[in-house]
Amino acid sequence: MNEELKIIIIIFCHLAILLLLSPLVNSIIKKTKALLQGRKGIPLAQGYYDLIKYFHKETVISNQTSWIFLITPVILFSSILLAGLFVPLFSEFGSIKILGGIIVFVYLLGLGRFFMSLAAMEPGSGFCGMASSREMMLSVLIEPVMLLSLIVLSLLADSTQIFTIISSIARHNLTLPSTGYVLAIIALFIISIAEIGRIPFDNQETHYELTMIHEGMLLEYSGKLLGLMIWSGWLKQLIIISLISNLIFPWGITNTFTLSSILIGFIFYILKVFIFSIFIALIETIIAKVRLFRVKDILVASFVISVLALILIIQESGKGSLL
Amino acid sequence: MMGNLLLFKFSLFLFITGAFFSLILGFYSKKFSTYVSGIFAAVSASLSLVSSINILLYQNNFTIKLPINIPLLTANIGMDPFSAFFIFLISLIAIPVSIYSIGYMNSEPSDTPVHILGFLYNLFLLSMILVVSAKDALLFLIFWESMTLISYGLIVSNTSSDESRSAGFIYLLMTHIGSAFLLFLFLIMANYSGSFAFESFHDIYKTIPDSLNLLLFVFALIGFGTKAGLVPLHIWLPEAHPAAPSHVSALMSGVMIKTAIYGILRITFDFLNPASYWWGIGLLLIAVTTALVGIIYASQENDIKRLLAYSSIENIGIIFIPISAAIIFYSLKLYELAGISVVISLFHTLNHSIFKGLLFMGAGSVISVTHTRNLIKLGGLIKKMPQTSLFFLIGVLAVCAFPPLNGFASEWLIFQNLLSLFKTSSSTIKIVAIISASLLGLTGAICAATFLKAFSGIFLAFPRTHQAEYAHEASLSMTFGLFTSAALCLLIGVLPLFVILPICTAVSTLMKSSSVTPEMFSDGNTLHISNIIPGYYSPVLLTILLIVFSLFALILPKLIGSKTTTRKDETWSCGITPRAEFEYTPSGYAQPLEVIFSGLHVPADFYYKWIYLPIYNALHRFSHKLKPIQSGVVQIYLTYIFVALVACILWVSL
Numbered sequence: 001m002n003e004e005l006k007i008i009i010i011i012f013c014h015l016a017i018l019l020l021l022s023p024l025v026n027s028i029i030k031k032t033k034a035l036l037q038g039r040k041g042i043p044l045a046q047g048y049y050d051l052i053k054y055f056h057k058e059t060v061i062s063n064q065t066s067w068i069f070l071i072t073p074v075i076l077f078s079s080i081l082l083a084g085l086f087v088p089l090f091s092e093f094g095s096i097k098i099l100g101g102i103i104v105f106v107y108l109l110g111l112g113r114f115f116m117s118l119a120a121m122e123p124g125s126g127f128c129g130m131a132s133s134r135e136m137m138l139s140v141l142i143e144p145v146m147l148l149s150l151i152v153l154s155l156l157a158d159s160t161q162i163f164t165i166i167s168s169i170a171r172h173n174l175t176l177p178s179t180g181y182v183l184a185i186i187a188l189f190i191i192s193i194a195e196i197g198r199i200p201f202d203n204q205e206t207h208y209e210l211t212m213i214h215e216g217m218l219l220e221y222s223g224k225l226l227g228l229m230i231w232s233g234w235l236k237q238l239i240i241i242s243l244i245s246n247l248i249f250p251w252g253i254t255n256t257f258t259l260s261s262i263l264i265g266f267i268f269y270i271l272k273v274f275i276f277s278i279f280i281a282l283i284e285t286i287i288a289k290v291r292l293f294r295v296k297d298i299l300v301a302s303f304v305i306s307v308l309a310l311i312l313i314i315q316e317s318g319k320g321s322l323l
Numbered sequence: 324m325m326g327n328l329l330l331f332k333f334s335l336f337l338f339i340t341g342a343f344f345s346l347i348l349g350f351y352s353k354k355f356s357t358y359v360s361g362i363f364a365a366v367s368a369s370l371s372l373v374s375s376i377n378i379l380l381y382q383n384n385f386t387i388k389l390p391i392n393i394p395l396l397t398a399n400i401g402m403d404p405f406s407a408f409f410i411f412l413i414s415l416i417a418i419p420v421s422i423y424s425i426g427y428m429n430s431e432p433s434d435t436p437v438h439i440l441g442f443l444y445n446l447f448l449l450s451m452i453l454v455v456s457a458k459d460a461l462l463f464l465i466f467w468e469s470m471t472l473i474s475y476g477l478i479v480s481n482t483s484s485d486e487s488r489s490a491g492f493i494y495l496l497m498t499h500i501g502s503a504f505l506l507f508l509f510l511i512m513a514n515y516s517g518s519f520a521f522e523s524f525h526d527i528y529k530t531i532p533d534s535l536n537l538l539l540f541v542f543a544l545i546g547f548g549t550k551a552g553l554v555p556l557h558i559w560l561p562e563a564h565p566a567a568p569s570h571v572s573a574l575m576s577g578v579m580i581k582t583a584i585y586g587i588l589r590i591t592f593d594f595l596n597p598a599s600y601w602w603g604i605g606l607l608l609i610a611v612t613t614a615l616v617g618i619i620y621a622s623q624e625n626d627i628k629r630l631l632a633y634s635s636i637e638n639i640g641i642i643f644i645p646i647s648a649a650i651i652f653y654s655l656k657l658y659e660l661a662g663i664s665v666v667i668s669l670f671h672t673l674n675h676s677i678f679k680g681l682l683f684m685g686a687g688s689v690i691s692v693t694h695t696r697n698l699i700k701l702g703g704l705i706k707k708m709p710q711t712s713l714f715f716l717i718g719v720l721a722v723c724a725f726p727p728l729n730g731f732a733s734e735w736l737i738f739q740n741l742l743s744l745f746k747t748s749s750s751t752i753k754i755v756a757i758i759s760a761s762l763l764g765l766t767g768a769i770c771a772a773t774f775l776k777a778f779s780g781i782f783l784a785f786p787r788t789h790q791a792e793y794a795h796e797a798s799l800s801m802t803f804g805l806f807t808s809a810a811l812c813l814l815i816g817v818l819p820l821f822v823i824l825p826i827c828t829a830v831s832t833l834m835k836s837s838s839v840t841p842e843m844f845s846d847g848n849t850l851h852i853s854n855i856i857p858g859y860y861s862p863v864l865l866t867i868l869l870i871v872f873s874l875f876a877l878i879l880p881k882l883i884g885s886k887t888t889t890r891k892d893e894t895w896s897c898g899i900t901p902r903a904e905f906e907y908t909p910s911g912y913a914q915p916l917e918v919i920f921s922g923l924h925v926p927a928d929f930y931y932k933w934i935y936l937p938i939y940n941a942l943h944r945f946s947h948k949l950k951p952i953q954s955g956v957v958q959i960y961l962t963y964i965f966v967a968l969v970a971c972i973l974w975v976s977l
Binding site (some may be wrong): 051052054055057059060062064068071073078079085096098099100101103104106108111114117120123124125126128130132133134136137140142143145146151152154155158198228236293303306307314316 | 325351459703705706716723726730738742745750753754757758760761762764765767768769771772775778779783784785846851856858859861864865868869872873875876879880881883885887889890892893894896901903905906907911912913914915916918919929974975
């Protein structure tokens with residue numbers, strides 16, 4: 001089988017896994033939370049039921065909206081799905097080198113967020129506007145730290161491709177655990193929780209309009225459009241979880257194209273994602289949501305951690321400069 | 324090639340003809356005068372565009388000797404590829420803006436001095452082209468001053484309001500401080516080279532002492548930084564740009580401040596020699612501060628044109644980031660990387676010109692139909708002005724640097740450039756560079772929030788006033804100007820290498836020691852700078868995949884779900900009929916940012932109070948001390964002259 005065909009097959013699997021697994025991962029987080037709180041919780045397939053229900057419902061949209069409101073779910077979905085191609089899941093084959101690295105990844109997520117916040121301003125509802133404004137405030141805090149911590153990791157690996165970063169960490173860091181790497185991962189972890197809108201930054205379960213951020217922007221959506229928006233949110237959650245869990249535990253990603261190695265890679269991946277989802281549920285259960293303007297303090301702390309990581313990496317690399 | 328020279332001369336001639344025709348015809352018919360001014364400007368800009376492309380591709384440099392005879396002045400103008408790039412940039416923006424100006428000026432109130440504006444507009448374009456093609460320092464200063472004075476005329480002749488008069492005054496004052504430094508700079512250089520011709524300035528650093536080298540660089544930075552709007556010399560920009568008519572603002576923000584980039588690059592890399600990388604680090608800190616301060620002020624602004632002016636300050640900061648990197652590389656003798664950095668800065672210069680021109684024109688369209696610049700008084704225009712809103716959105720996406728638009732292509736390269744600084748051996752450079760990269764990300768995120776506020780404030784939800792409610796689409800020539808710029812944003816975003824190619828030629832002539840080739844930027848159709856931390860960005864592939872995935876997202880719900888209906892209804896607002904008062908206003912939208920950045924967002928008069936007022940007071944006290952010698956008696960002045968004469972004779976004879 002030639003190389004291109006292999007890559008195409010893996011990319012299709014990659015996309016299929018992202019699309020199919022994302023509702024399940026969300027349900028796992030919800031279910032774990034419920035169990036930890038002593039409730040019975042939803043069935044694990046609830047995410048799929050929800051999506052199917054949304055896609056069968058009538059769409060009601062606001063009088064005030066224009067074409068931006070209609071194209072936003074499509075742009076959000078496609079930009080997030082495309083960002084998903086940047087992150088390795090179970091195989092190194094899915095890497096499209098020329099597509100871009102961390103910077104394109106961060107800006108693609110930004111593009112989706114921009115359109116979501118823009119569409120939230122369309123109906124002229126106070127709640128949507130408030131959510132949109134807060135989302136942009138969070139993004140102002142998240143994006144520079146996310147960039148910095150990813151750049152620090154890419155300096156370690158001497159590449160801005162997430163695939164290469166993860167595989168080179170897998171190869172080298174077993175023998176050389178570096179403090180800079182650990183700190184960068186911690187910063188990235190804090191940022192990831194903020195990026196997927198989880199406690200302590202945003203509460204996805206809230207139904208109180210004044211505290212909603214992500215949910216608030218979806219208030220005026222319904223039917224098929226709402227389904228796409230919600231699915232995009234879950235996709236982004238899975239992509240970020242895959243990124244961070246593969247960075248923390250970079251082993252088990254297959255680099256050969258045999259059925260058995262792909263199966264092993266897949267099992268490793270599923271395990272990583274599930275463990276991480278349960279971990280997120282645990283955090284959500286034991287930590288309370290912080291006040292909106294206190295969010296800044298946590299994110300600034302993670303910025304400082306990234307800067308520390310940067311300085312440590314420069315120290316560790318020492319005089320061994322490349323020029 | 325003679326044809327090219329003729330083309331250029333003819334375009335200069337047409338600018339002058341257009342200026343005087345529109346002035347004279349304006350006395351008979353204002354409408355006719357606007358058409359003449361716009362069409363002449365567009366045609367002459369196209370001619371100079373063709374001529375500059377010719378030079379960029381085939382490098383047929385030429386010089387023209389102007390028929391002026393002044394001692395010390397070698398009245399030469401001419402084009403080498405570096406000048407040609409800036410003429411390319413000026414003409415490229417001038418064409419859509421000139422076409423736009425026809426519709427814009429026709430929709431202005433009848434007491435507008437259309438013919439004077441048309442006259443000055445043509446001369447303004449001419450002066451900018453002459454500034455970048457001057458081959459002599461004195462000539463350069465003459466054109467530089469004319470450019471300033473003509474744009475001053477454009478700022479104040481529009482209205483008789485106090486606001487634009489005071490804006491004009493601040494503009495004139497600041498740019499003259501800048502010009503004074505440039506005059507010093509050129510006088511010192513001419514003192515060492517013995518001539519004012521730019522030719523004699525090449526490699527002048529070999530003859531001047533090192534300390535003077537730095538002083539000259541600082542002079543150039545102050546002189547050109549004032550025009551460009553580096554913090555804290557930026558204070559005139561948010562005053563002057565909004566006061567001018569919108570198509571002139573588009574030129575001032577899009578093009579005029581870029582002549583300062585031309586100047587600083589010419590001085591730094593053609594004449595001087597960046598001796599220490601500390602020059603670069605210092606400039607990098609100024610650049611990042613400029614970008615951050617600019618965008619934080621923009622985020623709190625509710626006047627759309629002031630917002631855009633502040634965003635120009637931000638982008639000037641971003642343009643100076645790769646220039647600083649170039650200085651660092653140059654001082655470390657990494658000439659190839661220095662060349663690459665300059666190419667990146669010029670690429671962002673071009674992109675900023677295009678999208679800022681587009682945004683100013685879009686804002687102008689909105690202002691001309693609603694007669695307000697206040698975001699709070701607008702809203703809901705997307706239904707009234709569908710085309711304008713679409714093109715404005717493209718400009719917004721470009722300025723926020725979202726893929727696959729042109730702003731992202733250049734910002735991506737700037738990130739790569741900052742990462743490449745990590746390959747130097749100094750820890751200071753590494754730390755400053757990487758933190759700058761993160762702050763660039765911060766700027767980008769604030770920029771997105773700012774322009775989201777601006778776009779939603781103007782175009783989305785309910786109209787908040789009658790002006791906004793009864794708006795209509797702008798005229799055809801205006802939307803055409805917007806369309807051209809928006810198309811350029813998309814085109815350059817998807818195919819950036821077509822533009823990088825001529826920029827490489829331009830930079831290779833500027834920096835003799837580094838020859839930059841387009842191959843350094845590409846790997847096939849992918850952007851990729853070869854000898855730094857490997858990163859790739861393929862705009863074509865990204866665009867194709869975005870389209871494919873969007874189609875998939877369109878089909879997917881229909882595949883899974885059933886055929887459903889779509890119904891329109893009221894926005895949910897707790898059971899009350901929704902009204903404009905319920906929506907989030909632009910100032911409310913930006914409030915969280917204000918809370919976060921309360922430390923950085925100092926009141927705008929901070930710069931007056933802490934920088935300009937102390938200087939003013941010191942000058943005032945000093946001149947007060949000099950008062951006793953100014954008695955006003957003629958005999959005493961004659962004595963002064965006599966004493967001075969004797970002193971001079973003594974000094975010469977000793």
